[in-house]
Amino acid sequence: MEGETPLLDELEKGRWPSFVKEIKRAAKKNKAALDLLKVQELSYKDKITHWKHGGIVGVTGYGGGVIGRYCDQPEKFPEVAMFHTLRVNPPAGWFYKTDALRKICDIWEKYGSGMTNFHGSTGDIILLGTKTENLQPCFDELTEAGFDLGGSGSALRTISGCVGPARCEWAMIDTLDITYNLTMEFQDEIHRPRWPYKFKIKISGCPNDCVAAIARADFTVIGTWRDSIRIDQEAVRDYVEKGFDIESVVKKCPTEAISWDREKGVLNFVAEDCTRCMHCINKMPKALRPGLDRGATILVGGKAPIVKGAYLSWVIVPFMKMEPPYMEVKELLRKIWDWWDENGRTRERLAELIERLGLKQFLRDIGLPAVPQIVYRPRSNPYVFLRR
Amino acid sequence: MARTDIGPPNYRDMLPEIIKRNYGKWKYHEIIRPGVLKHVAENGEELYSVRVGSPRLVSVDFIRDICEIADKYCDGHLRFTSRYNIEFLTDKKENVDRIIEEVQKLGLPVGGTGNCVTNVVHTQGWIHCHSAATDASGIVKAIMDELYDYFVSMTLPAYVRIAVACCINMCGAVHCSDLAVVGVHTKPPKIDHEKVSALCEIPTTIQSCPTGAIRRHPDPNIKSVIVREDLCMYCGNCFTVCPAMPLADPEGDGVAIYAGGKVSNARKPPMFSRMIVPYLPNNPPRWPEVVDVIKRVLEVYAKNARKHERMGEWIERIGWEKFFKLTGIPFTEHHIDDFTHAVETFRTTTQFKW
Numbered sequence: 137m138e139g140e141t142p143l144l145d146e147l148e149k150g151r152w153p154s155f156v157k158e159i160k161r162a163a164k165k166n167k168a169a170l171d172l173l174k175v176q177e178l179s180y181k182d183k184i185t186h187w188k189h190g191g192i193v194g195v196t197g198y199g200g201g202v203i204g205r206y207c208d209q210p211e212k213f214p215e216v217a218m219f220h221t222l223r224v225n226p227p228a229g230w231f232y233k234t235d236a237l238r239k240i241c242d243i244w245e246k247y248g249s250g251m252t253n254f255h256g257s258t259g260d261i262i263l264l265g266t267k268t269e270n271l272q273p274c275f276d277e278l279t280e281a282g283f284d285l286g287g288s289g290s291a292l293r294t295i296s297g298c299v300g301p302a303r304c305e306w307a308m309i310d311t312l313d314i315t316y317n318l319t320m321e322f323q324d325e326i327h328r329p330r331w332p333y334k335f336k337i338k339i340s341g342c343p344n345d346c347v348a349a350i351a352r353a354d355f356t357v358i359g360t361w362r363d364s365i366r367i368d369q370e371a372v373r374d375y376v377e378k379g380f381d382i383e384s385v386v387k388k389c390p391t392e393a394i395s396w397d398r399e400k401g402v403l404n405f406v407a408e409d410c411t412r413c414m415h416c417i418n419k420m421p422k423a424l425r426p427g428l429d430r431g432a433t434i435l436v437g438g439k440a441p442i443v444k445g446a447y448l449s450w451v452i453v454p455f456m457k458m459e460p461p462y463m464e465v466k467e468l469l470r471k472i473w474d475w476w477d478e479n480g481r482t483r484e485r486l487a488e489l490i491e492r493l494g495l496k497q498f499l500r501d502i503g504l505p506a507v508p509q510i511v512y513r514p515r516s517n518p519y520v521f522l523r524r
Numbered sequence: 525m526a527r528t529d530i531g532p533p534n535y536r537d538m539l540p541e542i543i544k545r546n547y548g549k550w551k552y553h554e555i556i557r558p559g560v561l562k563h564v565a566e567n568g569e570e571l572y573s574v575r576v577g578s579p580r581l582v583s584v585d586f587i588r589d590i591c592e593i594a595d596k597y598c599d600g601h602l603r604f605t606s607r608y609n610i611e612f613l614t615d616k617k618e619n620v621d622r623i624i625e626e627v628q629k630l631g632l633p634v635g636g637t638g639n640c641v642t643n644v645v646h647t648q649g650w651i652h653c654h655s656a657a658t659d660a661s662g663i664v665k666a667i668m669d670e671l672y673d674y675f676v677s678m679t680l681p682a683y684v685r686i687a688v689a690c691c692i693n694m695c696g697a698v699h700c701s702d703l704a705v706v707g708v709h710t711k712p713p714k715i716d717h718e719k720v721s722a723l724c725e726i727p728t729t730i731q732s733c734p735t736g737a738i739r740r741h742p743d744p745n746i747k748s749v750i751v752r753e754d755l756c757m758y759c760g761n762c763f764t765v766c767p768a769m770p771l772a773d774p775e776g777d778g779v780a781i782y783a784g785g786k787v788s789n790a791r792k793p794p795m796f797s798r799m800i801v802p803y804l805p806n807n808p809p810r811w812p813e814v815v816d817v818i819k820r821v822l823e824v825y826a827k828n829a830r831k832h833e834r835m836g837e838w839i840e841r842i843g844w845e846k847f848f849k850l851t852g853i854p855f856t857e858h859h860i861d862d863f864t865h866a867v868e869t870f871r872t873t874t875q876f877k878w
Contacts, residue, residue: 143808144809146810147662147666147809147810149669150665150666150669150672151633151669151672152577152579152633152665152668152669152672152675153577153578153631153632153633154579154665155580155582155661155665156665158579158581158582158583159581159583161583161585161586162583162584162585172651176650176651179650180659180662180808182774183777183806183808184773184774184777185649185653185654185656185772187650187652187653187654187656189763189770195526196526196528197528205652219652221652225531225532227532227533227534227535229535229603230603230605230606231535231538231543231601231602231603232601232602232604233537233538233600233601234594234595234600234601234602236533236538237587237602238587238588238591240584240587241584241585242584244584245584250584250585251581251582252584253580253582253648254578254580254582254587254604254610255604255608257646257647257695257696259606264581264651264652272526275526276526279526279527279528282530283532283533284528284529284530296606298606299605301547301548301550302535302539302543302547303543303563303571303573304550304553304563305550305553305563307548312535315535316531316534316535319531320531323529323531324529327528327529343788343790344788344789345787345788345789345794346606347606348606348697349787350700350787350794351697351699351700351785352697352700381831384830384832385832388832388833389791390792412789413789413790413791414788414789414790415790415791415832418790419832421552421553421554422552422554425552440689440692440694440695440699441692441694441759442692442693442694442759443759443761444734445864446694446699446700446796448794448796482728482731483732483761483765
């Protein structure tokens with residue numbers, strides 16, 4: 137290996153941990169990892185990818201979960217001529233016991249390249265690179281160890297949620313339980329692609345949105361509350377006495393709902409002006425806490441630019457209680473999928489379809505009321521199709 | 525016969541005991557030093573989390589290494605964050621320093637909390653992707669080597685989220701990050717007519733093009749398509765449905781740089797990232813031109829933004845015209861949007877700065 141990959145060797149230097157060291161580590165035990173290293177070096181030299189468009193490979197009974205991948209130089213790099221990837225659905229919140237992780241490591245050492253992503257961008261455990269004949273036995277052992285595949289293609293993708301009530305005082309909903317419950321309910325939708333395109337669900341416990349649900353999910357669940365935030369005035373004063381710059385926090389309140397009365401040492405708060413953005417709570421977690429009437433805002437449509445441009449998710453239900461077994465949200469999801477499946481074109485994401493047919497039509501068909509919270513402002517043109 | 529549809533392991537079986545005891549009962553948290561969180565429960569119990577940077581693309585032996593630390597100090601539990609950081613969780617304060625010592629022995633940084641540059645969300649790049657216009661792990665490594673000090677400290681006006689995507693499919697939150705690097709193709713697809721007729725469905729291929737640039741081949745004897753190059757914006761959607769139309773090109777491929785996006789609802793609503801540099805060539809292994817722009821913008825932000833202001837909030841307050849002036853990045857006609865949401869970005873007021 138020494139000296140064979142001069143370009144990649146550059147990336148072993150520097151303070152940030154090196155993925156090149158990791159590939160080399162795997163390459164000591166595994167021929168595919170060694171070829172992977174060499175293909176990557178060639179890409180660095182040629183400035184082009186050496187992976188071909190995927191093929192259809194998979195495991196019995198599933199239509200997804202495996203990404204087929206072939207090298208465009210199979211003679212030169214026979215060990216990665218086939219280099220398929222398994223997406224493995226992680227436990228909600230990415231919590232692990234080490235014995236579960238070790239099992240995955242052992243299985244992957246036996247059947248694959250020994251290289252992984254912890255995790256992929258959607259949140260799956262990515263087992264990077266194996267041959268077609270290894271897919272089924274690898275999958276069989278994974279399920280023996282209690283793991284299953286995640287979503288790929290035109291299916292429901294692996295659902296992800298933030299750390300939630302497991303370790304966050306701001307979790308307004310049980311993100312882990314919702315993630316797990318929906319994942320178990322929709323196993324068929326995850327494993328057998330049948331829709332116009334991909335569909336993503338992400339669940340954040342509060343408006344800080346630590347899993348980027350609003351930007352990256354077709355169906356976005358964000359925890360929120362309806363009553364007033366809770367203020368511990370004693371704790372506020374304690375912050376200030378310790379030199380905390382409370383004015384800088386108050387100044388940034390987007391609706392001027394809070395003000396600091398220095399004389400009295402009281403943080404004034406107008407609950408009806410608050411839009412629950414989390415700013416002041418984030419800055420003073422010991423003194424300020426979210427309210428107690430908790431639920432979620434449901435939004436739809438978030439996605440990256442391909443094809444018609446990027447969208448942030450749009451509010452469709454300003455507030456929904458989220459209690460197990462989450463029937464209301466499941467019913468809403470099924471209605472949305474039916475509508476999208478019925479009306480969507482190939483490779484048309486939900487947002488693009490809603491833009492094409494109109495949010496008004498979407499709300500009517502799904503049976504959701506039009507309320508002012510779902511728009512910033514009403515229309516400015518007179519072109520209304522009145523239904524008399 | 526293997527079992528199917530068993531789903532992932534139940535998260536409840538993976539939680540440390542202290543979390544099981546205090547699930548949903550956390551009162552507040554504080555960052556006691558960069559990379560170390562202390563969560564306090566209603567009953568006074570304390571949980572310490574040591575956050576550690578990871579290169580994401582790791583060997584199984586790396587996972588075994590961190591398992592060993594978790595076995596020693598965390599009763600065999602650990603978790604990962606949505607940005608690939610590893611978190612060691614312990615209810616024993618005295619274990620914090622020991623964990624830090626052990627991870628540093630492995631060469632891993634402790635940080636990624638508070639007003640820092642945390643780990644870079646990114647995609648596969650040349651390591652695995654067929655549509656990559658650049659590598660991802662390599663750019664991330666080059667950027668984080670340079671920004672390392674910002675990962676292990678908390679000195680910025682607010683936190684800064686960076687993302688790297690190897691093509692405009694953007695399999696990462698690139699379109700809503702404070703700073704983002706996106707691989708771009710700049711040449712139209714090279715059509716292999718023989719392969720098109722063998723591999724591709726012509727109507728689907730034609731329909732896939734958002735600008736209507738793909739037409740049937742004028743010669744009826746050739747079952748293929750042509751691309752009107754003046755209409756092609758190199759999005760690669762056709763390549764996804766038709767493998768016989770690759771766009772990758774060693775000379776044409778490169779990256780664009782974006783700034784000012786966010787997903788959090790704190791203060792200003794979530795914002796899209798906006799293009800600040802339309803194109804830089806691929807220059808592996810360290811993409812120095814890219815790293816230079818990222819670092820320059822970060823440092824101008826660090827110096828000029830007010831406390832609590834995210835990159836995009838700062839730019840919106842001072843105005844984009846001022847942003848280009850302060851950073852020295854040239855504004856060109858390519859910065860003016862001409863796609864679907866273009867008109868929303870045109871200025872409809874006499875208010876602007878010089």
